[in-house]
Amino acid sequence: MISDWGFIGIFFLLAIFFPVVPILTGVLLGPHKPGAVKNETYECGIRTRGPARIQFRASYYLYALVFLIFDIEAVFLFPWAVAYGQFPLYAAAEGVLFLFLIGAGLAYVWRKGSLSWQ
């Protein structure tokens, strides 16, 4: 028999196939008439100046960092959420303690001003 993850593998191969087929059809069927002006980067008709990949504000970076921490912590909670019902009460309480630590981390980040859009 096929394992569960074998099916997921088949599914993903097919899921790659679904968008690739219409895109290739589009490439084959569409016209190909490149032009200097047409190919230009579209920025509302104003001529593009310099590269687009420039320095950007650090606020975005802070949000990404905070997300990273909280997402990993949320993933840690999933196995506990499955198992806490079979353990004594203190196991559930320990999980709540962990949640409290997450909350304290959030309060710290909040207090530091990382969550304020500047």
Next chain:
Amino acid sequence: MGDLFTTVSSWLSGILAGAGIPPEAAAWIFAVGRAFLLGVSGLLLVVFLIWFERKAVARMQDRIGPNRVGPYGLFQTIADMLKLVLKEDMVPPRADRILFHLAPVLAVIGVVGLWAVIPLAATAYGVDLNVGALYLAATGTLGTLGILMAGWSSNNKFALLGAFRTVAQLVSYGVPAMLAMLVPVLLSGTMSLPGIVAAQDGFWFGFAAPLAALVFLIASLAEVARAPFELLEAESEIVAGFHVEYSGIRFGMFFAAEFLHAFTIGALLAVLFLGGWQGPGAAEYPTLGALYFAGKSFMGYFLLVWARATLPRIRIDQMLDFCWKVLTPAMIVLIGALVMVNRVLTESPIWIRGGALLGVNVIVAAGVISLLSRSHPQTPVGAHGRPPLPGAQPCATTGMGDEAGEKPA
């Protein structure tokens, strides 16, 4: 005929066995066929969804919507698809070609991949993963990655701005969405989605934890980046955001992925909080269960369409504040309280447990609302207008004589 899915599959396996195919190979053929069917029906559904949404939004805005191509404009989407396929396929100069080509593919995979684990009925699902909820969280992120890649690789300043907003928005709302997804897991004690649905027999988690369902809906709405959260493609601010350089069917792939994702949110809401295929008679007749599931999913999808047609776009600082300072702390408190109540009342009858859980939800919701109304007192309409962006310079030439200028900041 109660169980259409088992009937069809046993009929097909009879044919395969009759043709002399070994059971091992037949299992593979089955798996491929099932995956193909799920994926294709998802993408065909998009054709209908686009028509439905255009029609519904048009009605809400007192317009008629598509009505030329076919009866009630039903074939409008097919005409649009043909047009998109026949358009010229362009890659902007100095774009990162590999990422540029990969991005729309990833966006579709991130959505279609979710359907591998969603149970359509008691006997109809792609696969019953024992870590289904985690799989959903992981696969859903692929779409975000696609959007980020599209914005970065286009070498366009507007697209790059869209990509930055993706980081701030999609990534932030992933946290409350995941925490809300945790609630059905901890109420049912399993991560498998068919298991979660089976645990909701006569006890829908949406009734025990309505606040979690609401947070899930809001956070998911932000994750599909539709109005009022469509900051990454806000056309009045950054042209079309991350997909400004995409043309033809490449753009169409982003578009299709977005619509299918919106419906998938409805389906997930149904599975996690509204009992999935559960309903009167669904246990004996799985076909009926599939109908219940479709109805509930469409209800969730309709909520998303409704929000899109009704609400104006939210500013980025307000949106991030709402995520990090309202939804996330509320979910942390809610999960802690739900776990303790649920653990203490494991032995008690279901109506006491459900009532206690509902009470916890109501208390947390009331706390959030009272805290919010204390920190954001309502100003009378017309006195100030919206609060200014943090760091914004007061505008000297408003000429409106607003009282906000009198207060020295």
